Amino acid sequence: MRLFWKICAISIQRQLAYRAAAMAGLLTNLFFGLLRAAVLVALYGSRTVVTGISIEGAITYTGITQGIIGFLSLFSWYELMSTVYSGAIASDLVKPLNYYRFWMAQDFGRALAQLILRGLPIMVIYAVAFNITTPTSITQGLVILASMLLAWNISFSWRFLLNLSSFWVPNAMGILRFGFVLSWFLSGFLMPIRYFPDWLQKICYLTPFPHLINTIVEIYLGVISGTELLRIIMLQVGWALGLMVLSNLVLRAGIRRLVISGG
Amino acid sequence: MLHLYLRLISAQIRSQMQYRSGFLLEAAASAVISAMVFVTFAFVIERFGNIAGWSLGEVGFLYGLIEFSFGLMDMIFSGFDPQNFGRQVRLGRLDQVLLRPINVTLQIFGSEFILRRIGRIVQGLVILFVAEGMIDIQWTALKVSFIPVIVICQILFFGGLFVIGATITFWTFESIEVMNIFTYGGAEMMSYPMSIYPGWMRKFFTYILPAIFINYYPALFILDKPDPLGMP
Numbered sequence: 001m002r003l004f005w006k007i008c009a010i011s012i013q014r015q016l017a018y019r020a021a022a023m024a025g026l027l028t029n030l031f032f033g034l035l036r037a038a039v040l041v042a043l044y045g046s047r048t049v050v051t052g053i054s055i056e057g058a059i060t061y062t063g064i065t066q067g068i069i070g071f072l073s074l075f076s077w078y079e080l081m082s083t084v085y086s087g088a089i090a091s092d093l094v095k096p097l098n099y100y101r102f103w104m105a106q107d108f109g110r111a112l113a114q115l116i117l118r119g120l121p122i123m124v125i126y127a128v129a130f131n132i133t134t135p136t137s138i139t140q141g142l143v144i145l146a147s148m149l150l151a152w153n154i155s156f157s158w159r160f161l162l163n164l165s166s167f168w169v170p171n172a173m174g175i176l177r178f179g180f181v182l183s184w185f186l187s188g189f190l191m192p193i194r195y196f197p198d199w200l201q202k203i204c205y206l207t208p209f210p211h212l213i214n215t216i217v218e219i220y221l222g223v224i225s226g227t228e229l230l231r232i233i234m235l236q237v238g239w240a241l242g243l244m245v246l247s248n249l250v251l252r253a254g255i256r257r258l259v260i261s262g263g
Numbered sequence: 264m265l266h267l268y269l270r271l272i273s274a275q276i277r278s279q280m281q282y283r284s285g286f287l288l289e290a291a292a293s294a295v296i297s298a299m300v301f302v303t304f305a306f307v308i309e310r311f312g313n314i315a316g317w318s319l320g321e322v323g324f325l326y327g328l329i330e331f332s333f334g335l336m337d338m339i340f341s342g343f344d345p346q347n348f349g350r351q352v353r354l355g356r357l358d359q360v361l362l363r364p365i366n367v368t369l370q371i372f373g374s375e376f377i378l379r380r381i382g383r384i385v386q387g388l389v390i391l392f393v394a395e396g397m398i399d400i401q402w403t404a405l406k407v408s409f410i411p412v413i414v415i416c417q418i419l420f421f422g423g424l425f426v427i428g429a430t431i432t433f434w435t436f437e438s439i440e441v442m443n444i445f446t447y448g449g450a451e452m453m454s455y456p457m458s459i460y461p462g463w464m465r466k467f468f469t470y471i472l473p474a475i476f477i478n479y480y481p482a483l484f485i486l487d488k489p490d491p492l493g494m495p
Binding site for chain 1 (some may be wrong): 310
């Protein structure tokens with residue numbers, strides 16, 4: 001466990017080294033957040049509440065989704081793939097730490113740094129600029145944090161699995177790109193899932209993706225509570241565990257296939 | 264000049280067509296990926312009816328046109344893509360280009376031609392045609408001949424931004440992600456009617472970066488919509 005935190009801390013340091021890039025990323029996320037807020041405000045028109053989400057809630061939604069991009073590395077994550085193609089993976093595999101946990105530690109550090117560098121500033125700026133929704137109780141705040149942790153876990157396993165495809169195919173870039181876009185569409189990143197037609201909502205909830213973003217949004221906006229909240233958190237836990245097990249199974253099958261030449 | 268450019272481009276195309284199935288897959292993926300944003304919007308607008316008085320078909324017209332031009336631009340100006348160009352500068356590869364006794368701009372235009380962008384171009388066209396079928400446009404000869412003008416203007420607009428973004432990397436150490444706000448952000452912004460944005464944003468994209476004149480106003484003209492902003 002100490003090794004896990006050590007790797008995690010180094011990963012945070014590495015992220016903090018690229019402050020200019022983080023700043024640029026923050027500005028871009030903010031700009032897109034404003035665009036998307038304007039689109040939602042225009043869609044609402046004179047309505048104040050649509051499918052349980054208020055107009056303030058919709059604006060808050062754009063802040064949360066833009067703020068979470070860095071935390072969940074929603075657009076890309078090819079690091080593992082490139083170590084497979086360069087052969088650098090060999091030295092990672094001989095490390096005295098489970099390979100899944102090794103990447104998990106690095107990704108946790110990356111996620112934390114991104115949350116501080118991008119997520120928090122965006123929410124603060126949103127809170128100053130707009131009349132946004134905020135959590136009403138400490139319990140709700142804690143549930144949001146727990147849900148974010150689970151979301152990160154699901155996101156990490158999904159990205160890990162996508163990258164593992166490089167064990168089998170000579171150029172996994174297309175698979176990865178497609179996998180990322182699938183997660184935008186089904187996670188409620190492009191639009192809150194509640195706005196979708198019912199049949200599409202059902203399809204979304206057959207996949208783990210709503211638990212990346214939509215669940216956090218709904219808990220944050222307070223549109224779900226009580227037993228419904230409990231059910232959704234249990235689903236999140238289920239997907240997190242399931243994908244973790246799957247990642248390790250696929251990893252084991254992949255390593256048996258892997259051939260590293262040279263030395 | 265033109266002859267040389269065509270030679271360079273055809274070499275690029277031939278090399279990218281070597282892996283035909285890989286190319287087709289990538290182009291198809293790129294089409295699906297770029298269509299996702301609009302498809303999501305189409306699902307959602309059902310619940311709302313319209314956006315600032317614009318129907319799905321009308322927004323589709325704006326969106327399809329921009330996607331088509333942006334895709335074309337992204338293909339023609341591949342060499343100037345700031346991310347790619349910045350890397351060339353950092354690696355010192357631009358020095359070779361500068362040493363050759365041929366126009367530098369021409370060489371950069373010919374240095375890269377990303378054919379898989381065809382996916383995004385086709386996607387834009389498909390959405391444009393679907394949108395055209397959903398709305399009732401009163402086509403006149405003037406309107407039809409105006410379409411290519413709009414497309415060329417949009418290509419030059421985004422291409423210009425690419426060139427600016429590329430040349431800025433002479434001074435910066437990293438490619439600047441902020442340029443994405445104007446290129447990708449601008450394209451996304453122009454996919455919706457400009458009247459929905461807050462005043463300061465609209466003013467910026469009218470007076471400083473005049474994006475409003477190459478998509479929103481032409482679309483108002485072709486769709487015969489009144490201008491809520493009251494431009495003289």
